[in-house]
Structure formats: structure tokens, C-alpha cells
Amino acid sequence: MADVVYLHVGSPKTGTTYIQDRLALNKSALARHDVRYPIGLRADMFHAALDLVERPWGGLLADSKGEWDSLVKRIRRASGTAVISHEILAGATREQVERAVTSLAPAEIHVVLTARDVARQVPAEWQERLKHQRRLSYGKFVRRIQKPRTGVAQSFWQVQGVTQVLERWSRQLPPDQVHVVTVPQPGAAHGELWRRFCRAVGVDPAWAPLDSVRRNPSIGVAESAMLRRLNTRLRRADVDHADYRALVRQLLVHDTLAAGKNKHRLTLPPQCYDWAEEVAESWREWIIGSGVDVVGDIDDLRPVRPPADEVWLNPDRARPRDVADAALDALVAMIEEAARRDDPDEHLSARVTKVAKRLRER
Structure with missing residues (x-):
């Protein structure tokens, strides 16, 4: 068993894709220093995390059964230090947290949370939901997350509420085994988040020399508006989850829209920065009072207001x-x-044809 x-455990949209890819790229190099990243035959730990948190996730839960136990078995066969990483673990309930910690006994458990200021998290989380076929306008989303009793707010704070996540994951651990890694503000030196993460998990950055080019970047204001409208049309076409993942989330969003240039970045509405600062202050007070380990600058959790003369672009009123x-x-x-695919019966062109037919029929 790993010692x-x-x-x-996340949170989502805090550089987790980069961290996980760099861990995977340097898996063998890290193992030479007795640090294990036991992903097994899969590319990452998504299925293991999904098995633990038990979310439907577009029909993928059924394919994830037993993955958490398989991950634990790999850790039991390992020695030294093991690192588990996936952002959907942030949403685990108290019961699921207890299952995770108990299953990993008798190893010494440390929890690491990468945390970013809420002013950057709000637009990022809304865009992430668009990539999962949601259609709620940005204005309604922002208003609803400020009302704790709404369903949107509950699902948002379940994974993005720094104190809520830490309270669930740290209740069985001493403060020195809980680490908050703050995400640097824009303009920080390249690799600063990785260096902070390495300090939190006791890894020398030199042990993982291969850098990652994989990101999960945001899309722009107009691209967000287009995707939300597209989701409405695709719902009428009854596109299944697998087709949506392949055609929209991967091809259109990740490979095309997010990779495009000259995008206008989506930001928090200007009138919401006072609220964001209150959230940041409550996080800082909790973290400092709890005595947990902070890696990085805790002031990175404070939102940075845009210049007073900057024009804010509303995705709900994007230019046609x-x-x-x-x-x-x-x-x-x-x-x-579609032109690159030479087998229309099995590949993308067949899917495009199917979706177009559904739209015409409606």
C-alpha cells in the first residue's frame, strides 16, 4: 500500500486538465522517485471519480462501475506516494468522501484543492455547462448562483464553493494534511500553478520535466452565444449524448472555437464585483481560521476588477x-x-446526416 x-479533488476550471496531463506525461519519471500516478489503462481518472460520485454524466456512469475500486487496488499494489486527481471529486457528498478515505486506509491521506477567484470561476463554469448541453442564459445563471436555495446555485457551490468543498473533504483530516493551492492571477510566470501543485504534493518539479500543451480553454462571448443557441436546436433534434460529445463538445468547442483567435473573453458582469469580493473574503477568513496549508498567495483568491473604461460584452446580447x-x-x-472520414456508415458523416434529418423533420 502506498504510504x-x-x-x-478539483475544483473544476482551476487548471486541473493541465495538471493531470503533466502527471500522465511524466508518469514513468515520477515513478523513479517513488511517486505514482496510477491511471491504469485509461488516459485519466475520470471514470474512477465518476464511479465514486455516482453522477449520470450523459450515460457514462454505467461504464464506470467498479473503476474506483480498481484504482484503490492499484494504489494498494504501489509503494511510496500516490496521487489521485480529478475535478469532479469536488462534488462528492460527505458519504462519498468517507468511502474514499476509508477505502484508502491505512495510507496517510492528504487533500489538495486548487482554488481560483470566483470572478473567473463564474463565467468559466457557465461555459462549461454549455458544453454539457445546458441552455440557461448568462444573466439568469449569474443571478441564480447568488440565491443559495436555487438548484443552479446548489450545483455551482457544490463544486466551486471553496469552503464547502474543504469542509466535506477535510472533516476527517488534521489541517496540515489539507492543502489549498491558489491559482495565480493572469500574468504569472509560465508553470507557476504546476510548481505550486508540486509543493503541495511533495514533488520536485525537476522530476516531471515534460510540459503539457493540453488545456481546457474557455470560449469567447460570441462563441458562447452561438453554442447556447445551438444547444436549443440540437435538443429539438434529439441528439444523443455520445454524438454530442464527439461532434459538439470535442470537435466544435475544444478543437475549433476554443482554439480560435481574437475571441472576446467573457467576464463577470461589472455590477457583481462587490459580491465577488465578499465571497473571496469569506473564503480567506475560513482558510486562515482553519489552519490548513496554503500553497501560493492567498490574495490570488481576490477578484481583479477590470479597468473602469473597459466595455463589458454581454453574451446574452452578442452582436449577430x-x-x-x-x-x-x-x-x-x-x-x-466529414470530408476526411471515408466510412459514412461508421464515422462522422453518418452522424451529421442523422442530425440534419432530425432537424428537417421538425
Whole structure:
């Protein structure tokens, strides 16, 4: 059994994709220093985390049964230090946290949370929901997360509420075994988040020399508006989850829209920064009072207000021309991909045909 297990539990949109990919790229190099990243035959720990938190996730839960226990078995066969990392673990309930910690006994458990200021998390989380077929407007989303009793607010704070996540994951651990890694503000030196994460898990950054180019970048204002409208149309077409993941989330969003240039970045509405500062202060007070280990600058959790003369762009009122440009970029990418596929019965062109037929029928 590994002597020490670091559970990196998120939160989503805090550089977790980069961290996980760098751990995977340097898996063998880290093992030479007795640090294990036991992903097994899969590319990451998503299925193990999904098995623990038991979310439907577009029909993928059924394919994840037993994955958490398999991960634990790999850790039991390991020695030294093991690192578990996936952001959906942030949403685990108290019972699921207890299951995770108990299953890893008698190893010494440490919990690591990467945390970013709420002003950056709000637009990032809304865009992430769009990639999972949601259609709620940005304005309604922002208003609802400020009302704790709404369903949207509960699901948001379940994974993005720094204190809520830490309270669930740290209740069985002493403060020195709970680590908050703050995400640097824009302009920080390249790799600063990785260096902070390494300090939290006791790894020398030199042990993992291979850098990662994999990211989970946000899309722009017009691209977000286009995707929300597309989700409405696709719902009418009754597109299944697997097709949506392949055609929309991966091809259109990750490979095309997020990779495009000259995007106008989505930010928090200007009138919400007072609220964001109150949230940040409550996080700072809890973290300092709890005595947990902070890696990085705790003031990175404070939102940075935009310049007073900066024009805020509302995705709910995006310029039609910009939305049309985003839609055309998406259409070009879809046509190029369909043209590259030479087997219409099994590949993308068949899926495109099926979706187009459904839309025509409606």
C-alpha cells in the first residue's frame, strides 16, 4: 500500500486538465522517485471519480462501475506516494468522501484543492455547462448562483464553493494534511500553478520535466452565444449524448472555437464585483481560521476588477455578426471533418446526416 495518498479533488476550471496531463506525461519519471500516478489503462481518472460520485454524466456512469475500486487496488499494489486527481471529486457528498478515505486506509491521506477567484470561476463554469448541453442564459445563471436555495446555485457551490468543498473533504483530516493551492492571477510566470501543485504534493518539479500543451480553454462571448443557441436546436433534434460529445463538445468547442483567435473573453458582469469580493473574503477568513496549508498567495483568491473604461460584452446580447462568424467557423470545421472520414456508415458523416434529418423533420 502506498504510504501517502494525495487526493487532488478539483475544483473544476482551476487548471486541473493541465495538471493531470503533466502527471500522465511524466508518469514513468515520477515513478523513479517513488511517486505514482496510477491511471491504469485509461488516459485519466475520470471514470474512477465518476464511479465514486455516482453522477449520470450523459450515460457514462454505467461504464464506470467498479473503476474506483480498481484504482484503490492499484494504489494498494504501489509503494511510496500516490496521487489521485480529478475535478469532479469536488462534488462528492460527505458519504462519498468517507468511502474514499476509508477505502484508502491505512495510507496517510492528504487533500489538495486548487482554488481560483470566483470572478473567473463564474463565467468559466457557465461555459462549461454549455458544453454539457445546458441552455440557461448568462444573466439568469449569474443571478441564480447568488440565491443559495436555487438548484443552479446548489450545483455551482457544490463544486466551486471553496469552503464547502474543504469542509466535506477535510472533516476527517488534521489541517496540515489539507492543502489549498491558489491559482495565480493572469500574468504569472509560465508553470507557476504546476510548481505550486508540486509543493503541495511533495514533488520536485525537476522530476516531471515534460510540459503539457493540453488545456481546457474557455470560449469567447460570441462563441458562447452561438453554442447556447445551438444547444436549443440540437435538443429539438434529439441528439444523443455520445454524438454530442464527439461532434459538439470535442470537435466544435475544444478543437475549433476554443482554439480560435481574437475571441472576446467573457467576464463577470461589472455590477457583481462587490459580491465577488465578499465571497473571496469569506473564503480567506475560513482558510486562515482553519489552519490548513496554503500553497501560493492567498490574495490570488481576490477578484481583479477590470479597468473602469473597459466595455463589458454581454453574451446574452452578442452582436449577430459575431455569432454568425462563430457559427460559420463551426460549420467549416464540421464539413472538413466529414470530408476526411471515408466510412459514412461508421464515422462522422453518418452522424451529421442523422442530425440534419432530425432537424428537417421538425
